Amino acid sequence: MLAPESSCVNATVNAMVNCSFADVDSVMKYLELVIYVPIFVAGLILNAVALFVFCVVLRKWTESTIYMTSLALMDLLLLFPLPFKMHATNHCWNANLQRLCSILESLYFVGIYGSIYTIMCIAVDRWMAICHPFKAKQLRSPRAALGTCLAVWVVVLAAILPTTYRFREAGGEEFHCFHRFSGKGWSPKVIICVQVFGFLLPALVLVYCSVKTIWALQQSGQRSAQSRACVKIIYSSLCAFLLPFTPSHLGILLQFLVRQEVITDCSSMRSISLFIQVTMCLSNITCCLDALCYYFIAHEVRSSRNSFRLSRMSQRRATFSTSEV
Structure with a gap:
């Protein structure tokens, strides 16, 4: 998500220079801390516990756990730059830290859009398993899931790393990291790619696969614990995607209209500046909402393991009973 304007040593040098954002900066100085600190602490704990559960406790590498x-x-990659982002909100960085800033911004965007595409892949995997079970036997496997995850990492890194390095122009002035991107960062080509490929396309795929999967489960008439868990996973994935990312990408679109001087009213620009900063802060809550998916997936894996054990025990009892006769 591209950040709005923020004043440092020099004010902005575009049409926004005649509009004061001091009240917005004053509000965000404290609001970001109120939002970021709980998200950082809770997200760090929840995701570390999730990795421990999936990698150590369960140790069952299904498509879902991968x-x-x-x-x-x-x-975790998204959470790593948050302390630097909080510091950069209230402090100017020296010009020689621009390379470090670009790296942190890149990691932040990779975490965001990597999460978006991973959630989309989970929805596609579920849709294929439930709506197309015969094809799923050929296409779904832990190896295929691992290959898909690696492909997401490679594609997101290849798309974001070269792009974010062009967001900042070399200069000798102090700057706010995560703020005041150059005109290249707000170019129509970049914003269209962010909106279409970064949000709209994954959102359409996610909603389509989720609706089709829920409809298939309802039509089948199954009321088992596994089907109920699957529906909960689908709804949690929708929440983890739509709630954080829809408002923030709307804010990006509005801020783009400001940068293109389509919106020039000072009051509207201040409202948009506040809106995009708040929604961008809240978008990081996806790190905590994903914990819902972790819980249901872990519960599903443990349930399937227990049912497998029960079936094996019943088979052994049947064999033992037969041997006695």
Whole structure:
């Protein structure tokens, strides 16, 4: 998510210079701490516990656990720059730290859009398993899930790393990291790619697969614990995607209209600046909402393991009874 303007040593040098954002900066100075600190602490704990459960406790590498492990790693990558982001909100950085800033911004965006595409892949995997079970036997496997996760990492890194390095122009002035991107960062080509490929396309795929999967489960008439768990996973994935990312990408679109001087009213620009900063802060809550998916997946894996054990025990009892006769 591209950040709005923020004043440092020099004010902005565009049409926004005649509009004061001091009240917005004053509000965000404290609001970001209120939002970021709980998200950072809770997200760090939840994702670390999720990795421990999937990698140490369960140790059953199904398609779901592989996707969840990759998602937890994406969330941790998103959380890593948050302390630097909080510091940069209230402090100017020296010009020689621009390279470090670009790296942190890149990691932040990789975590965001990697999470988006991983959640989309989970929805596609579920849709294929439930709506197309015969094809799923050929296409779904832990190896295929691992390959998909690696492909997401490679594609997101290849798309974001070269792009974010062009967001900042070399200069000798102090700056706010995560703020005041150059005109290249707000170019129509970049914003269209962010909106279409970064949000709209994954959102459409996620909603389509989720609706189809829920409809298939309802039509089948199954009321088992596994089907109920599957529906809960679908709803939790929708919440982890739509609630954080829809408002923030709407804010990006509005801020783009400001940068293109489509919106020039000072009051509207201040409202948009506050809106995009608040929604961007709240979008990081996806690190905590993903914990819902972790819980249901872990419960599903443990339930399937217990049912497998019960079936094996019943087979042994039947064999023992037969041998006695």
